[in-house]
Amino acid sequence: MYLKVSAKILLSSVLIVIVYLTIALTWASLSVEYLLTEEAIANEESILTIKQNDILLKIKDPTFYEHAGLDLSQGQGLTTITSSLARDIFLFRVKLPGIKGSFQSFYRGVFNCCKKIDLGRDMMALILNKNLTKELQLQLYVSSSYMGSYDGRQIRGLPAAAETYFNKPLAELSDDEFIALVAMLKAPNYFHPEKGAKHLESRIYKIKKILAGTCKPDGWFDTEYKHCTSGA
Missing domain, CATH: 1.10.3810.10 (Biosynthetic peptidoglycan transglycosylase-like)
Known part of the structure; x- marks a missing residue:
């Protein structure tokens, strides 16, 4: 009996997450065009020098040009440049009107409450990556x-x-x-x-x-590098 109840709870939880992410994905898809028209995007020319670009990506997003918006590279943690940018564009920079705005307020509240486990932003990152070139993503990230x-x-x-x-x-x-x-x-x-x-x-x-290269991230989620001390 206990196992049956546990299985039902687990199944219900999984279904709730699926529905939540599906709605987030749909909302992001319907909102991205409006939000990007509000962004001051000049061109794809890099703001950084080649060396600065290499330094930034090695620390913040090693596989930026390869991933589809999400990544779990060594030392990457749960946040990519794309997902950081998606958070700002979808949730904080521009207030959406109407029903889209209501969903925006809801997802903003979820993120503020549970940012470490919120997967809604990940759906937004996937949509942003499909609608904005890597060069423009990097330009917006660096400039804003x-x-x-x-x-x-x-x-x-x-x-x-x-x-x-x-x-x-x-x-x-x-x-x-x-x-x-x-x-x-x-x-x-x-x-x-x-x-x-x-x-x-x-x-x-x-x-x-x-x-x-004298110290490496200690696992997927290590962005603190606490072990990279003088004795490492």
Whole structure:
């Protein structure tokens, strides 16, 4: 009897998840065109230098050009550049009208509540990847990612962060300066050049070891690199 009840509960849970993801996929498919028309997409020309591009992808999304929006690469965790961008585009940047807006509010609430286990964003990432080239995804990610607050204002995008924190254009940053910006992307106010300088310094050191190949992520979900210390 207990096994039958457990099986029914499990089956019901699976069906609920399937329905939830199907609705999320449908909603994202119907909303993506409107949302992308609201984005300031200039062209596919890279904002980054070739070396900066390589550094960013090795740390944030090693198989960016190969995956369909989702990936579980070594050290990738559950978030790709595509899924990070999908979260912002579908849930936070533009308010959708009507019934689509109601679903948007619902999915935003689910994400805010349960972001570590919410699979709705994954459906949005799949749809975004089908409707936006990799080059444009990367351009939007680089130009619009939240990069902490400074003097009471939000800093958006790596170009603005370069000017704010290093007083120079993004293309003129040294490798160490650019790595600092990449390090900030994980938690911009925690790894802040002023408010979290010690935390930032520690993460920069670990990222350098990853880039140099002297330390590797410890499993699929390791984005902390806690083992990449001086003794690693």
